[in-house]
Amino acid sequence: MKHKLGFVNSNLKKIRDWNLYRTLQYGRTEGPYIIFKRKKLINLCSNDYLGLVTNQILNKQLESSSRLVAGNDPSFKILEEKLARHKSQESSLIFPTGYMANLGTISTLAQKGDVILSDELNHVSIIEACRLSGAKITVYKHDDMIDLEKKIRQKANRKFIVTEGVFSMDGDFANLKEISYIAAKNDAILTLDDAHGDFVVGSDGRGTGQHFGVEKNIDLYVSSLSKGLGAFGGYVASKNKVIEFLINKSKSFIYTSALPSILVDLALKRFISNREKQRKKLWKNIRLMHSGLRSLGYEINSSSQIIPIIIGNEKAALDFGRYLFENGIFVQPIRYPTVKMNTARVRISITAWLSKNHIEKSLDVLEHASRKFRIF
Template sequence: MAFGWIEEQARARRRAGLVRALRPRAADCPLLDLASNDYLGLARHPEVIEGAASAARRWGGGATGSRLVTGTTEAHARLERELAEFCGFDAALVFSSGYAANLAALSALAPHGSLIVSDAGNHASLIDGCRLARGTIQVVAHADPEAVHKALHTHRGPAVMVTDAVFSVDGDAAPLARLAAVCRESGAGMVVDDAHGLGVLGPGGRGAAHAAGLAGAPDAVVTVTLSKALGSQGGAVLGPAPVIDHLVNTARTFIFDTGLAPAATGAALAALRVLRREPERAARARTVAATLHARLAAEGHEAVRPDAAVVSVRAPSPQQAVAWAADCRAAGVAVGCFRPPSVPDGVSRLRLTARADLTDEQIEHAVRVIGEACPVTRRTASTR
């Protein structure tokens, strides 16, 4: 049988406790949400919903074509201008997803003969972008500027260093300012995925790259997603105008992909404007994350101190992580459950995402449920 090997892989997943399954979510789901990436609580904001509806009424259900044919509307151009201005870059280019944006940035900016230095903890989309690029890939130790320096020091020719700004598994932040100094010393460019920093870090939520002084830098390119803090869908690449022009002409996930749907474009633009008007949402998301961490660590959980809005609670096994998540759900709280191969260190964990719109009462309820559903032996919590 041509695909008989698939069943053997399925059996192996079942034995390891790594089976994944889709779970459709009802529109009126009663669970307290600590699993989504809606960091600022904007996905259901009235202005964001109206932004989506208004764009759909005006432009229709889909973009109707690739961006270079019919898929670019006035709304796309407006979103790109406002996003670039907000984050402090010359220009922006919107894609149908953050994944597509990362594939575009790396495949277009690392030609044959170049070196790509990639952090060991990078997101799958960055890893796949490196694989699609024609440069030589060197994976270096996680969040280690000295390792990046050693890799770049031995290379002669074009080079680019790629890293998440905030790593999605543990929620720790990359030392962007130190990495930038290392790259500039070697004449290398930087590609920074700020998916988990936009809307949470930096002044008014302008992102980790902005906070590190990379905004507008001629040697820095930043990718973001519109599906997390902005509560919509899609992604974007921010950077110098010549780089954005280069992507328009060479990035395959831009040229050959249908443009972002008008509704998602309108929603992201509306969310960006809410964030401009209410910058305190960014600080609130960080406060909620810090509170969740402090309370869970005090109860003995191995919770990693968050640098943004992700709180990681490590579990002793994949099976235990699944059981914990199921018990939390049964008690009314939805939490993320990360297991291999989604975790680069092989350690399963619950992944909690803080939201700016969580009340103190909801935080207390979540901590109580997690404490009861995830019993642990008392130990010193991890503080990095």
């Protein structure tokens, strides 16, 4: 383990010395029982107070317990091993959502005395996680490497850099090559939230880190299973010791009910089937929409499936969205506080569901809308 993450080892040692060390056991719940390997035990750990969660349709019980108590179905282990390999990391840990994965990772690892350098457009779950940590937060201008280089030159116990891979409201990629170079030069812990790049970008959908060839330089991967994978949940991938530390310390992991194992099974199912065909189709659609919008005169700075059309004024964005709605196109106007005041936008997101016809019809409506609302 790199020196910059060495504090995790010393903290784990303390936890062990004080007999506070926690490990995960994999048990499947069955009515009043819980089964660990072949051992069937009476379950006195469940929160399913009314005995309701057996689901006949799914033929599988929904656990209602923390993963450290009785909610750790063996399918978690299989999925976590897959996710670790998917990110070229030693281990991974599933959280109920990506939001909770950010909260529980950044706030556990960063501490008072540390500094977190955070991109100004980072998602609210990152911002909240940084606040919870007690570390000093230094916001750098969006993907501005000069600003990052300047601001990272400050005294701190430990330094963290946190960025999204594909920015959720702008659809551009973080300059991960440069960011990972700056992180290495400054011995900073690089955290990548790849919620929108994961399963979409890079070979086999391995995400933005792989796409830029810097997978190994990412210290902490945080992502969602609810977007590109088409399932539900969140996860973190990192070194074994980091995951061990999170199991022991991360509040949004320990003190909440586990992701229901039917959702773990769903994620596993999605993982196994080859998604290359859908990814190809998605990227074909993205190119079609980018070039179509540009040829209509729209200014497009997106490099991904997320394509914002910046309107500026909040009311104008609502009117623009309503016009599209009335003409058969559903997009969501995005306003403050999700984005800055006067940068309201409609946020298009492209999927593999769309046919060439759908895109052409959308472009047709967008052409009329651009004239009606005098966008350029």
